[in-house]
Amino acid sequence: MTERMNTTEIFDGVRLPGFIHTPESLKAACSFQFQDTDILLVTFPKSGTTWMQQVLSLFFCEGHLWPIHNLPTWARMPWIEQISFDSLLSKRNTSWPRLLTSHLNAKWLSPALMKSKAKVVYMARNPKDVLVSFFHFHRIAGFLPNPSSFEDFVDEFLEGTGFFGSWFDHVKGWLSLQKDLSLLFVTYEEMHQEPRCTIRKLSEFLGRPLGPKEEDIILEHSSFSFMSQSNMVNFSLLSKEIIDQSESKFLRKGVVGNWKEYFTPEMNEKFNAVYQSKMGDSGLCLPWTMD
Template identity: 85%
Template sequence: MSERMNTTEIFDGIRFPGFMHTLESLKAACAFQFQDTDILLVTFPKSGTTWMQQVLSLIFCKGHLWPIHHLPNWARMPWIEQTSFSSLLPKLNSSWPRLLTSHLCAKVLAPALMKSKAKVVYMARNPKDAVVSFYHFHRIAGFLPDPGSFEDFVDEFLQGTGFFGSWFDHVKGWLGLQNDLNLLFVTYEELHQEPRRTIQKLCEFLGHSLRPEEEDVILEHCSFSFMSQSSMVNYSLVSKEIIDQSQGKFLRKGVVGDWREHFTPELDEKFKAVYQSKMGDSGLLLPWTMD
């Protein structure tokens, strides 16, 4: 696979890292036959994907923590658009619903989803924090290009020309389907501020009841301190060629509002103006302010 480290796939006008995506794997995802019992986590990158994979795994493992300690999160909840999916899918735990993950936009993936009653958990994060996290990830991921200056990276993010496309289109596309899909919208911020309440909200949506002591086990094992130490979650199992954590940690801070450490006042004004022009009339109730 290393020969694909620096390749890019373009699918439906969006750039994907060729290291883990091929046109075949991307097309296969859009033709995937979802089962009614499937649970699909959808995110734009760096919006809390790894965290929610951990939470959903914990909800279904009912306190039996073997998978949490022995299976990496990408094996518990594989990405349907990645080349590894066809080998990981048959190995999923048959006593759970199939837990799946995707970064694809609604336009390409929703048609396949609408043929089933599969449940979608859509997780989003304040885009200012998401862009900071994505910038740092570009610096350590061998399969992504060097991000250049932070200002240039933010410009690319605002234009939607970077890898995985436009954050704005992604959020609007998926949240615009709330009446058409069995979809729950969760934010990074609410999981951070009210973890127990958010876990209860997820369980209600998934039709899965937990006792308070089971919630306690989840809270303990989805904490930043636990996840950052766990090789099943912190991506320390992958080679330095793929993610070089000597340059920075995959699980970096796990905080809300880190963008304030990175944005100049000028960059902030520019970001707010673009955000307002793209999201101002979306009619979506998003729980963050741009201040």
């Protein structure tokens, strides 16, 4: 598959890395037959996907941590739109419900989801922190172009012309379905600030009661310190050709507000203006501050 490293797929006007997507894999995702017991994690890239994959996996371990120590997150919760999906799904732990992941837009997956009672966990993050993290990911991922400059990357993000499309459309699209789907909205910020409360919210949504000891196990094994050292989580299993972590780590900082170290006052003003124009009338209650 290395010959597709520099391939770009255009799907419904959105750019996606061809190294992990094909027209066939994307079409298959849109017509995927969800089961009522499925749990689907949806995020825009760099919104805490790996963190939530780890958390959701831990919910179903029931104290038996072999999968956490021996299976990478992408095998425990494969992306339904990626080339490797069918192979990974066939090897899944059948004692668990199907734990799935996607970065795709709501309009592509919602028709299939509405035919089932599958549960959706939608995780979002302050878009400024998403942007900074995605910028660094472009620098280490061999299947994404190296950004010409941070300023150009900001412009591309605001215009929605970068890889995976518009953050604004992604968030608004999925959160508009809260009444139509069994969907729980979680943010990176609340996970960071009140992890135990977030675990309990997930517990209620998933119908998986937890005792204090089980909560502690989830919190310990989903901490940044644990995940950054685990090669089942930190993507160190992948070759340097795919993810080159020599200059920047996949799990870089795990903090809130890192964007302040990168944005100039002019960038911040421009970003806030676009954010207000696109999100101001959305009616969504989003927990982050833009200053």
